Amino acid sequence: MSPRTAPHGARQDPPPADGATGWITGAVPDGWFAEPPQIVIDRDEIIIWGRLPEPQLADDATDADRTAARSGRIHQFREDTRDDRIRVARQAEHRYRRKVSWGVRCGDAEQLFSHLAAPVMTRLRQPERQILDTLVDAGVARSRSEALAWCVRLVGRHxxxxxxxxxxxxSTVDDLRRQGPDGL
Incomplete structure (x- = not known):
């Protein structure tokens, strides 16, 4: 789903996603997750993160066994819930005009299913380009685009x-704006 455009080709953000967390939590079938889903929303995408219960293993299970069991639990959830996840996603996409993606966590393993990767254009001066080129030359990234994404993830982490x-x-500013005399 592409963003709507305003006159002269300017980007127009989708409508507010007020209530999306509650609506999606209510739409997710009971018993899917060990706790309420975590809903992450931006102007392009809604990601529904759910925590799966840990598989029960023998006391003498190795770390490799645990990793494999978590991977199997995630894979089976993805296969078993595909049709229902698609149905919930379509309803939410129509309602909130954003792409909906799913992710699950099981123990320390996590997997994001079919998520959005949005292109972002930017202009960089030579010193900034040299940083990206250094990352490419060092093998940290395969391209300037990948290097820029790496930098964004690094900044986000720190x-x-x-x-x-x-x-x-x-969010507080948005709330105050809505409470103003015109209720913008």
């Missing part, structure tokens, strides 16, 4: 608290 505070502040 600034999680700051980004969380920024998102909370933006």
């Amino acid at each position: 600034t999680d608290d700051w980004l969380s505070q920024l998102r909370q502040a933006m």
